[in-house]
Amino acid sequence: MFVSDCLNVNELGHLTIGGLDTVALAERYGTPLYVMDEDQIRRNCRKYKSSIDRFYGGKGIAAYASKAMCCKAMCKIAMEEGMGLDVVSGGELYTAMSVNFPAERIYFHGNNKTVEEIAQALQYGVGRIVVDNLTELELLNSLAASRGKNADIMFRIKPGIDAHTHQFIRTGQIDSKFGLALETGEAMDAVKKALALPHINLKGLHCHIGSQIFDISPFELAAQVMLRFIADIKRETGVELHELNLGGGFGIKYVPDHQPVEYDRYMESVSKVVHAACAELGLEIPYIIIEPGRSVVGDAGVTLYTIGAVKEIPNVRTYVSVDGGMADNPRYILYQSEYHAMVANKTGLQRDMKVTLAGKCCESGDLIGEGMLIQQAKPGDILAVLATGAYNYSMASNYNRLPKPAVVMVKDGDSRVVIRRESYDELLQNDLL
Structure with a gap:
């Protein structure tokens, strides 16, 4: 059922990440919400570092490809785990230097x-x-x-x-x-x-x-x-x-x-x-x-949404709409990328509802997946899309003037915000009249 070791289901039948209840995280921080398990990220970093040590006698380095997910917290984790850093823009380089990442370990x-x-x-x-x-x-x-x-x-x-x-x-x-x-x-x-x-x-x-x-x-x-x-x-x-x-x-x-x-x-x-x-x-x-990059952070992340409209078109398909979409995950519209999803507050139940997951953007192609099996869904349920730690936040946009979601990191049974949710005022901060 799960695509990552950091995911599980608790006694309430709720999806957990890093041992924390995703439904409770959605209630606390709102949706859409990116959630990432810091311990899983660090485990992935250590697998690569230990492989370099084992198979090349330490004569090498694993450099985290920051385009997968770049923020101060991720650069700091990579630095602490002895990784190098792959950057592809001035913005990524500036982010790395803002946490004093060792410049000699950066590949531009x-x-x-x-x-x-x-x-x-x-x-x-x-x-x-x-x-x-x-x-x-x-x-x-x-x-x-x-x-x-x-x-x-x-x-x-x-x-x-x-x-x-x-x-x-x-x-x-x-x-x-x-x-x-x-x-x-x-x-x-x-x-x-x-x-x-x-x-x-x-x-x-x-x-x-x-x-x-x-x-x-x-x-x-x-x-x-x-x-x-x-x-x-x-x-x-x-x-x-x-x-x-x-x-x-x-x-x-x-x-x-x-x-x-x-x-x-x-x-x-x-x-x-x-x-x-x-x-x-x-x-x-x-x-x-x-x-x-992807293999460091991808499986460590999930995206949580609140389900809105459930629209059944007889003999065609059932649309389940969420409060996000291509603005926070453009990978399906770009690459037809496959995802695994579930109703987070019903994870313990059978996945027997075949749906097309639709976003809220004003685009017919704003989909997260088609022909996906999830638990029986209704408005107000929390939907979790798995393995979204890579190329989701980093490719997010403000299309339709949607604020970018918050990013929450979980570790040792606790959670913290590492990127604030954008406000409407922040959407306007560079506008001039």
Whole structure:
């Protein structure tokens, strides 16, 4: 029934997260409401960190991909758990620095960083700027020179691998807005140019093949391709790069049928490929970086809604409408993403009502799911959508002038607000007449 270890049902038949009653949380904080289990997040962080220690002898780091869910509390948790941080914008970087995240553990990504963002990264002294293209490389060299600095970089490489996920979340194939292609020689040309630039220190390579991947083999193949390219660089330039960022994209269980690979299995399998390929190619084992995001926070979150209208269209479908929707979870409308839902105050009962979950936005496509089985629902019930810790709050909008929901963190039997619910006044605060 549940897709995460942090969920359960109590003696009242209510859904719990981290041992706390979700119905009571909805009553206390209102709905819509994001709830996240801090202990689950920390357990996930520790799985990755221990895997780096075990399979690479500690020669590497797991960098939390903050785009999955970025706020001060999440950056602080990642910092305390010894994680690095993957940021993709000036806003994410600013959030990290607001909690004094160690800049040397930050990896700054993005396919079109602005002048202001690059200057911000240089000012803070981020550990690595992951350069996406030649335009950025030249701009970075110029900005670093004007500030009397040298920039430590990695190149984002397209390894030419199709991860067999939704077309909008595949990023490793040649037809992608991200990175430099191997097939065309573009990547090698960029490497040679970087090695000649006076204010650029090329430290390593990065790749990311996609998101919500359940197979190990694409990650193994990506590691092989990247290490062969490192060997090619060494042969053509005499320079051996000593850092390899293999990205993220590890799938999670959104619905009970999903069977994601255990993170330890992934790490072990890829490490065997890395060790074997390095031995074959005559390379030193590089410092390995991975960038889990969804798999750190996704299963640690639920979203709670209050059910409003229940509308049955005979012989067609039954709509169950909630007080949120695409403004707080756009993933169904974007990717047709699957979710598991239940009536939180009736979790102990059978799920025998087939419904389409509808949001309140003025869009026919504002749905959270179709053909979903939930308990018998009526107005005023609390609906829980599971595994919403990643890419829900971070992708939320104010469409229809809806205030963004609060985010509550639960830990050790207690709860606290880590992001306040927006007020109507806050919606207007940047409006001018």
